[in-house]
Amino acid sequence: MSDVSGMSEDVSRRVIAVVAATQHLAPETITLDSTFEQLGIDSLDGIGILFAIENEFNVSIPDDDAKSIRSIREMVEGVSKLVAAAGETGAALAG
Amino acid sequence: MTNRRVAVTGVGVISALGPTTAEFWTALIEGRSGIAPLQSIPPGALRFSSGAEVRGYDPASYFTPKETGYLDRFAQFAAIAARAAIHDAAIEWTDSLRERAAIVTGTCIGGQSTQDEGFFQLYSEKTNRLNPLTIPRTMSSAAASWISIEHGIRGPVFTLSTACSSANHALGHALWMVRQGAADLAIAGGSEAPFSLGMLKSWELLRVVSPGACRPFSKERQGLILGEGGAMLVLEPMDAARARGARIYAELAGFGMSSDAHHLTQPSAGGAERAMRRALDDAGLAPERIGYINAHGTGTIANDATETAAIRQTFGAHAERLAVSSTKSMHGHALGAAGAIEAVATVLALANGVIPPTVNFLGPDPACDLDVTPNHAKRAHVECALSNSFAFGGLNAVLAFRGV
Numbered sequence: 029m030s031d032v033s034g035m036s037e038d039v040s041r042r043v044i045a046v047v048a049a050t051q052h053l054a055p056e057t058i059t060l061d062s063t064f065e066q067l068g069i070d071s072l073d074g075i076g077i078l079f080a081i082e083n084e085f086n087v088s089i090p091d092d093d094a095k096s097i098r099s100i101r102e103m104v105e106g107v108s109k110l111v112a113a114a115g116e117t118g119a120a121l122a123g
Numbered sequence: 124m125t126n127r128r129v130a131v132t133g134v135g136v137i138s139a140l141g142p143t144t145a146e147f148w149t150a151l152i153e154g155r156s157g158i159a160p161l162q163s164i165p166p167g168a169l170r171f172s173s174g175a176e177v178r179g180y181d182p183a184s185y186f187t188p189k190e191t192g193y194l195d196r197f198a199q200f201a202a203i204a205a206r207a208a209i210h211d212a213a214i215e216w217t218d219s220l221r222e223r224a225a226i227v228t229g230t231c232i233g234g235q236s237t238q239d240e241g242f243f244q245l246y247s248e249k250t251n252r253l254n255p256l257t258i259p260r261t262m263s264s265a266a267a268s269w270i271s272i273e274h275g276i277r278g279p280v281f282t283l284s285t286a287c288s289s290a291n292h293a294l295g296h297a298l299w300m301v302r303q304g305a306a307d308l309a310i311a312g313g314s315e316a317p318f319s320l321g322m323l324k325s326w327e328l329l330r331v332v333s334p335g336a337c338r339p340f341s342k343e344r345q346g347l348i349l350g351e352g353g354a355m356l357v358l359e360p361m362d363a364a365r366a367r368g369a370r371i372y373a374e375l376a377g378f379g380m381s382s383d384a385h386h387l388t389q390p391s392a393g394g395a396e397r398a399m400r401r402a403l404d405d406a407g408l409a410p411e412r413i414g415y416i417n418a419h420g421t422g423t424i425a426n427d428a429t430e431t432a433a434i435r436q437t438f439g440a441h442a443e444r445l446a447v448s449s450t451k452s453m454h455g456h457a458l459g460a461a462g463a464i465e466a467v468a469t470v471l472a473l474a475n476g477v478i479p480p481t482v483n484f485l486g487p488d489p490a491c492d493l494d495v496t497p498n499h500a501k502r503a504h505v506e507c508a509l510s511n512s513f514a515f516g517g518l519n520a521v522l523a524f525r526g527v
Contacts (some may be wrong), residue, residue: 071425072388077331091170091330091346095424 039085039111040104046080047100063099077103085111129301130364130386130527132371134467135204135312135355137173138454139350144207145210147464148471151479156453158337161300163318167411171332174318175350175455189404193256195234200353200460201266201314201362202273208310209274212357212369216275219309225279225306226267227297228355229289229313230323231459233263239319247405254321264467266314278306287419289313291512291520294356296379298522303359310464314353323349329388331423334409337456338483339449340427340491347421350455354463356470364420374525376507379466385513385515389425390513395419395433396518401435408524412439413523414505415478417469420449421456425436428490435493444492446503448496452482462512469510473526476504520527 040060048055051069058067064074074097076091081103087110097103137143139157140150150157160166161174177200182191194202205226237260241253259265264282270279279300290313297311317323323438326332326349333346344352356375364371364499379401383394383480419430427449436440450468457464472478477500483495510522 070386070389072386075328078330079328088170091334095331 036104036108039108043100043104043107046084047077050076050080054078058100059099060101061099065098081097081107087111087114126302127304128361128369129298129358129374129375130361130369131356131470132194132359132364132369133208133210133214134372134468134470135207135211136352136354136464137177137200137203138352138354138457138464139177140454142180142203144211144467147467151468152477153455154453154480154482154499156482158453158455161318164320164323168177168320169323170327173348173455173460175348176318178351184501189199190210193259194315195237195260195265197230197234197314198260198266198269200316200351201228201312202269202348204312204314204353204355205270205274208355208357212343214308214357217368220308221275222231222277223290223307224276225297225309226270226298226349227266227293227309227311228264228265228270228282229291229293230263230282230284230315231286231289232315232317234261234265235322236316236319237261237319248412267313267488270310273461276310281470284459285456285520286514286516287456287520288512288514288518289459289522290354290466291510292380294375294462294466294522295380295520297358298375298378301360304463307360307363309358311358312353312355312466313459313460315458316351317349317458328329333422333510336453336483337422338344338485339422339452339481340419340431340488340493340495341484342486342488344424344427344488346454347451348520350451350457352454352457352458352460352464354467371527373473375522376408376525377402377404377523378510378521379403379405380518380520383519385517388515390429390518392429392436394517394519395430395513396436397512398521399433399437399509399511402521402523406525408507408525411441412507413509415469415472415508416445416447416511417465417472417508418447418449419511420451420481421453422449428488430513431491431493442493445493446496446501446505447493448479448481451477452485452511462522463518464512465510469508469524473505473508473524476502
């Protein structure tokens with residue numbers, strides 16, 4: 029069982045991998061500080077990313093939470109909370 | 124042939140507000156919503172739980188068992204609305220009128236319920252058997268064909284599919300055909316029946332459906348609520364309608380369309396503005412003549428703010444004097460039927476001098492700073508009205524009506 033920062037690192041890596049794969053971007057071009065705008069991600073792209081993130085972490089991201097996410101960091105934070113709430117079941121399943 | 128003015132002489136609608144035009148209008152002016160917990164889908168299967176379904180609908184009240192077998196729910200709604208509109212218009216059919224009459228229907232997804240059900244049996248139940256009528260039930264033009272068969276209408280008959288603008292595109296093209304003499308009468312509108320689990324799941328993933336109420340233009344709005352139903356209007360040359368003593372609800376005076384050329388789901392104010400301007404130009408109306416706009420008003424964050432901006436760009440200072448409302452707050456967003464249902468609401472508003480409200484309004488959103496007729500209908504005799512439809516994919520279609 030990883031600590032909070034370890035979990036966050038794992039989540040960060042996987043979130044970036046998902047964004048890179050769905051947006052056809054090189055993972056090394058994406059950092060925690062990248063905003064969706066900088067990455068050229070619009071609302072329709074965001075829907076695809078949310079879908080892929082839900083599959084990756086076996087979580088359900090509520091619409092209201094999804095609306096406020098504008099950057100990779102916000103997404104990692106949101107996913108970390110959901111994964112923690114799910115008792116790491118999602119991470120274990122997806123990992 | 125010179126251009127003819129075109130009258131709306133009959134309307135028919137079946138929706139979540141009831142199976143008749145009278146129930147539809149009564150609910151609208153009372154501000155009563157037909158949105159309720161979904162009955163066609165098991166609870167808990169979706170992130171949202173409400174829809175604007177046609178409650179207690181029994182096909183046997185309208186069709187023989189054989190006909191019900193031929194027709195998907197979306198085509199049934201179209202046929203029911205067409206019967207009502209034709210009856211309402213008291214059309215005096217002759218052989219030559221049947222030859223010169225047109226039908227133009229709109230639908231976004233046609234008979235998808237039939238396909239959903241059949242493919243589930245095939246892929247999941249492994250039955251290797253499908254309804255042998257899957258193809259004629261699923262085809263989007265089935266509704267137009269059935270109305271043609273039922274009433275013996277043999278002129279131009281076709282179907283348009285432009286997502287949520289389908290019915291307005293259908294009505295607009297019917298207007299132009301009657302105006303230009305390509306048809307001497309047209310039955311036009313749209314129908315939709317989107318309540319299958321596969322379709323609703325697909326909508327859920329777009330994250331535009333409200334988990335609660337539908338509150339267009341309001342603060343705290345959370346999205347659209349899907350609806351089903353059908354609506355048809357009878358269009359005929361104004362002179363012919365007057366000559367036969369027909370009741371005339373309104374003149375369908377103009378049609379404007381445009382494409383945003385922008386995005387598959389995000390709206391653009393510029394495209395919506397161009398469609399409204401073209402509808403006004405086509406009708407020969409100055410913007411100041413418009414008193415009411417039946418808005419596209421889906422209740423999504425993006426649509427309502429963008430539509431507000433488009434109305435302000437089109438009308439300038441006159442925007443302050445417009446009554447606007449979204450009747451989708453009551454009959455839901457019926458996709459390819461939406462424009463037709465709202466066209467009926469608009470002509471009834473003109474004919475009765477009552478503006479139907481936008482219900483579930485909690486308070487103003489600064490991005491939607493128009494008079495959206497919150498929560499209560501109001502008396503207002505307006506001269507002319509617009510009805511807006513702005514589809515996913517940026518396809519815009521606006522109808523202009525003039526009171527008579």
